[in-house]
Amino acid sequence: MRLLYLHQHYSAPEGATATRSHALAHALVRRGHAVTLACGRYEGAVTGLDGPFAGGRRDGTVHGLRLVEFDIPCGNSQGFGARAAAFGRYAARTGRLAAGGDWDLVIASSTPLTVALPALLARRLRGTPFLFEIRDPWPELPRAMGGVPGWALAGMGHLADAACRQAAAVVALSEGMAQTALSRGAAPERVHVVPNGCDLDLFGPHIPAWRPMEAAPWEMLAVYAGAHGRANGLEQLLDAAALLLARGEHRIRLMLVGEGSEKPRLQEAAATRGLHNLSFMAPLGKRKLASLLAGAQVGLHCLAPVAEFAEWTAPNKLMDYLAAGLPVVSNLPGHGARLLAEGPCGIATTPGDPAALAAALSWMANNPSPRIAMGHAAREQAVRRWDRRLLARDFVAIAESAAESSSLVSLVAA
Template sequence: MARILYLHQHFSTPAGATATRSHAQARALAQAGHAVTIACGQWQGAVTGLEGPFRRGARHGRIAGFEVVEWAIPCGSALGEAARISAFLRYAARATRLALRPGWDLVIASSTPLTVALPALLARRARGTPFLFEIRDPWPELPVAMGLRRPLLLRGMERLARAACRDAAAVVALTEGMAGTARGRGTPPGRLHVIGQGCDLDLFGPHATPWRPEAAGGGEMLAVYAGAHGRANGLHQLLEVAALLQAAGERRIRLLLVGEGGEKPALMAAAAARGLGNVTFLDAMPKPELARLMAGSQVGLLCLAPIPAFAEWTAPNKLMDYLAAGRPVLSNVPGEAARLLEAGGCGETHAGPAALATALRRLADQPVQREAMGLAARRLAERRHDRRLLAARFVTAVEGALGA
C-alpha cells in the first residue's frame, strides 16, 4: 500500500456539475489498496461531498474510500484573470505545505492549473518524493492560442511545464496532441501514458429517467450543449445556428445551453435582443440531473471557438457524457473529436453555423438515422471509453511511477 497525495484544485464528486475524472481515479486507487488523499479548492459547480464549517480555511472528510482535504479557495471560469491567478497561487501555497510533510510515497499533480506542478516539484527536490504529472489542458499552449500576450508570464509557465514534464516519474496526457507537448518538453517515451476521457455508464444512459424543461414543446427535438460558457467555447456560433433555423421557419428544434461562465450574460442578452425563441438557457446542473436531461433530449452539441490549436489539444468532458447517454453528436471541433465521431458512426463535424443548422434539420427529418447514431454512440462509450477501464489504466500508470 502506498500513501498518495492527489492534487487537483477542481475536484468534484458526481453530485457536482463539473468534471469527475479525479473522483473516479482516486476511487480506483483506493480500491487497489492505496491510501489516497485528494487536496482541492472550491471550483464553481463542484461538490466535494464534505459538509460542515471550515476551520482555519480547511475541512476534511472521507469520500468513496479516500480522504479529501478541501480548502476555502473559491475559483471559477467567471472570475477575472487576476482573481483566478490569485486562487491558483493560494492553492499552490497550501498544497506545497501539505506535499512537504513526510510520509508521502507519490504526489499526483493534475493540471489545470499549471501551478499545481509547483508543490510536486518542490516535494521531489526537498524530499525526493516522486510525482505523476497529469496534463488535462496543455499550458502555456492554450493560453497563447487564446491570445495571452504576457512574455514574462508565458516564459514562467514554459519553464514550469518543462520541469514538470522532464522530472515526473510518469506523465499522463488526455490526448495524443497533449502527449506531443510532453515529449517536446523532455518526457521519455517510457514514462508517457495517453489515457483519454471516460464515460460514466452507470449515470448516463437508457436507464436514466427522461426530463425536459418546461420551455420545451412536446414535439421539439432538443439539442443540448452542456458545459462552460466561456470565450473559448465560442457559443455565439450556436446563437447564429438558432437564428438561421428561426429565419427558415424551423419550429421543430430547440437549442438548450446548460452551464455557467463569463460569457453567459452576454449570450443571454444577445439571444433576447435577436428574439431567438428557440434557445433556452439553463443553469449548470449536477450530473444526475444532466443525465435525465440528456435522456429526454435527442442531440448533443459540441462547440468550441474556431481556434486551430483546439483540434488536438482539447478533450471535452461533455462529449463523453453525450456518448454515454446514447445521443448523436453534432460538432464544430476538428481533429481528434472529429475522428472519434466519424469512426464510431455516432456524430458529424461541420465548420460554420450554416452547416450545423442544416445537419440539425436533417436529424429532425430522419428520426431513424438519429436513433441509429445514438445506439452507435452508446456502443462506442461501452467499448472504448468506459471510465472504469480507463481508471484501471491510470492505476497501472501510478503503480509504475511508484516502482520507478
C-alpha cells in the same frame, strides 16, 4: 501506498463539473491505496464535505477517500487576476501539504498548471516522485487563445518544462497532448495516454428521462452542457439558432446548460435577437444532467475556431453524450471529428461555421431514424472503447509503476 492527489477543481458526481479525478481517485482507493485528495472551492463543484472551514480548510473522508478542501474560490466567471491569485493560493497551501507528508507518490492534475509547483517542491525537498497529468496543455492553449500576458506565458513554459522533465510519469488525455509533453523534454517511456472515459452507470438509456418546461414535446432537444467561456465560442450556437428561425424551422430547441464569464453577454444577445428557440439553464449536477440527456435527442459540442483545439482538447461533455446514447453535432475537427466518424455517431462541422451547425441540426430533425441509429452507435462506442472503469485501471497501473520504479532507483542509489 500513501498518495497525495492534487486537483484544484475536483468534484463528486453531485456537482456540475468534470468527475474524472473522482473516478481515478476512487479506483486507487479500491486498489488498497491510502489516497488524500486536496482541492479548492471550484464553481459548480461538490466535494461531499459540508462542515465549517477552520483555518481556511476542512477535512473529511467520503467513501474511503480522504478529502482536504481549501477555502479558495475559483471559477470561469472570474477574471484573469482573480483566477491567477486562486491558483497561487492553492499551490502555496498544497505545497506545505506535499512537502510535509511522507507520500509515496504525488499526483498533480493540470489545469491549472500551478499544481506542478507543490509536486516539484516535494520532489526537491523529500525526493517524492510525482505523476503529472495533462488535462489541458498549458501554456499552449492559453497562447493559442490570446489575451494572456507574455510574462505569464513564459513562466508557464518554464514550469511545464520542469514538470514534464522531472515527472516519474506523464499522463495525457490525447495523443496531441502527449506530443506537447514530449516536445518539452519528457522521456518517451514515461509518457502515457489515458483518455477521458464514459460513466456508463451514471449516463445511458436506463436513466429516466426529464425535459424542462421550455422544451415542447414536439421539439427536437439539442443540449450543450458545459462552460460558457471565451474558449467555447457559443456565439456560434446563437448564430445557428438565428439561421434556423430565419428558415422557418420551429422543430428544434437548443438548450445551453452551464455557467461562465460569457453567459450574461450570451443571454443578453439571445434576448435582443429574439431567439425563442434557444434556452439557458443553470449548471446541473451530473445526476440531473443524466436525466436531461436521456430526454434529449442531440448532444451539442462547440469550441471557438482555434486550430490548436483540434488535437489538444478532450472534452468531458463529449464522453457524457456518447454514454447517454446521443448523436452529436460538433464543430471540433481532428480528434473529435474522427471519434464521431466512427459508427458514425454524429456530425462534425467546419469550425467557425454557424450555417454548417444549423444544417447539421436540420438534418437531425429531418432524419429521425438515422439519428436514432447514430445514438445507438454512440452508446456502443462508449461501452466498447471508453468505459471509464477500464481506463481507470490503466491509470492505476501507471501510478503504481511510477512510485515503484522511483523507489527502486532510490534503493540502487543508496
